[in-house]
Amino acid sequence: MKAVVIGSTGYGGIELIRLLQGHPNAEIGAMVSSSSAGKPLGEVYPHAAHLTFTLEEMDVDGIAEVGDVIFFATPPGVSGKWAPTFLERGKIVIDLSGDFRLGNPDTYQQWYQREPAPVEWMERAVYGLSEWYGEQVAQATLIANPGCYPTATLLAVLPLLKEGLIQTSPLVVDAKSGVSGAGRGLSESKLYCEVNENLYPYKIGVHQHTPELERFAEAESGEPVKILFTPHLIPMNRGILTNVYAQAKPGVTGHDVADCYRSYYENTPFVRLKPEGEWPQTKHVRGSNYCDLGWHVDERTGTVTAVAVIDNLMKGAAGQAVQNLNIRMGWPETAGLEGLPLYP
Ligand SMILES: NC(=O)C1=CN([C@@H]2O[C@H](COP(=O)(O)OP(=O)(O)OC[C@H]3O[C@@H](n4cnc5c(N)ncnc54)[C@H](OP(=O)(O)O)[C@@H]3O)[C@@H](O)[C@H]2O)C=CC1
Numbered sequence: 001m002k003a004v005v006i007g008s009t010g011y012g013g014i015e016l017i018r019l020l021q022g023h024p025n026a027e028i029g030a031m032v033s034s035s036s037a038g039k040p041l042g043e044v045y046p047h048a049a050h051l052t053f054t055l056e057e058m059d060v061d062g063i064a065e066v067g068d069v070i071f072f073a074t075p076p077g078v079s080g081k082w083a084p085t086f087l088e089r090g091k092i093v094i095d096l097s098g099d100f101r102l103g104n105p106d107t108y109q110q111w112y113q114r115e116p117a118p119v120e121w122m123e124r125a126v127y128g129l130s131e132w133y134g135e136q137v138a139q140a141t142l143i144a145n146p147g148c149y150p151t152a153t154l155l156a157v158l159p160l161l162k163e164g165l166i167q168t169s170p171l172v173v174d175a176k177s178g179v180s181g182a183g184r185g186l187s188e189s190k191l192y193c194e195v196n197e198n199l200y201p202y203k204i205g206v207h208q209h210t211p212e213l214e215r216f217a218e219a220e221s222g223e224p225v226k227i228l229f230t231p232h233l234i235p236m237n238r239g240i241l242t243n244v245y246a247q248a249k250p251g252v253t254g255h256d257v258a259d260c261y262r263s264y265y266e267n268t269p270f271v272r273l274k275p276e277g278e279w280p281q282t283k284h285v286r287g288s289n290y291c292d293l294g295w296h297v298d299e300r301t302g303t304v305t306a307v308a309v310i311d312n313l314m315k316g317a318a319g320q321a322v323q324n325l326n327i328r329m330g331w332p333e334t335a336g337l338e339g340l341p342l343y344p
């Protein structure tokens with residue numbers, strides 16, 4: 001099986017390359033780059049200079065010839081335009097962007113403020129939250145890999161919604177992301193002096209992950225869900241921590257919540273439940289595909305606090321994309337993803 005990475009010089013692209021080059025079953029067929037075609041990979045990324053690949057331009061026929069699976073690690077708008085060409089040629093597409101996650105062109109246009117992908121492919125795409133939609137991923141030709149914040153948040157909240165342990169409104173999501181979550185592109189807001197020793201919220205009320213969160217929260221709870229989502233940027237390279245605050249349904253105890261999480265995640269290789277009284281830390285998942293999950297049921301206020309951490313580039317992007325590739329190809333779900341988190 002040969003994989004092609006489109007958007008190779010971005011953070012998601014180089015993380016995919018890191019995982020695929022160490023994968024026991026997959027092989028890299030080509031690395032495509034819109035900005036650096038013709039350059040050796042090592043010129044853009046000296047840490048990978050021993051991989052003797054030359055970055056290639058977007059040549060649909062050439063890519064289709066060499067690739068069985070095409071990964072898009074590109075900004076919104078790119079896969080929406082190009083993925084159908086590969087899908088029509090029988091290729092499997094795994095898209096890291098938001099172009100195929102929402103299932104509805106009007107919602108996409110409203111939150112991403114750009115032209116949506118063809119509606120027939122939007123509707124056919126399978127949402128790649130591996131632990132929840134693995135059965136569909138195993139049959140999919142187009143996999144819409146989840147956003148980084150939704151991955152952490154939905155893993156924390158879907159079991160509670162599905163089992164009816166929490167009220168569907170208000171659902172408050174307060175999340176923090178490391179700077180690599182914003183990609184490698186240059187911008188003033190990502191300069192060292194702007195980010196270092198700083199902590200700030202952004203896109204309150206307008207973040208594009210809001211409809212993605214609500215879509216799958218509603219699908220699992222069977223009720224309308226409105227989510228108040230506040231993302232923050234923190235001065236770290238990698239990592240997301242999300243806190244979800246929800247009102248517990250009357251009579252719900254800490255034992256109920258613990259049993260609920262255990263029943264959903266006992267046999268999943270990448271979701272690790274914290275013991276009672278311990279809470280997740282981003283450093284415990286850095287460089288890995290794990291999601292660590294902890295919770296507290298506060299009887300005084302009747303609130304459930306669920307806390308999830310992931311590495312945004314791994315479980316939040318390239319790691320989950322490879323997990324989905326494994327599921328789709330019928331390989332062990334953990335293939336190429338077995339490394340311990342980096343510590344310290
Ligand atoms: N960073 C993260 O933690 C996460 C990112 N995502 C999503 O994954 C995708 C990639 O993110 P990330 O790697 O961080 O972003 P980056 O900005 O780091 O990289 C995106 C890459 O896409 C390519 N690209 C840019 N513009 C175009 C264009 N017009 N046409 C074709 N290719 C283009 C470039 O690579 P080249 O010049 O080589 O073509 C660029 O380096 C995005 O959609 C992002 O939202 C999802 C979850 C988490």
Ligand SMILES: CC(=O)N[C@@H](CCC(=O)OP(=O)(O)O)C(=O)O
Nearest residue numbers: 076096097098147148177181182
């Ligand atoms: C820190 C930071 O800026 N993170 C990005 C996450 C990007 C992302 O995953 O967006 P897509 O929906 O396009 O995939 C953001 O908040 O927009």
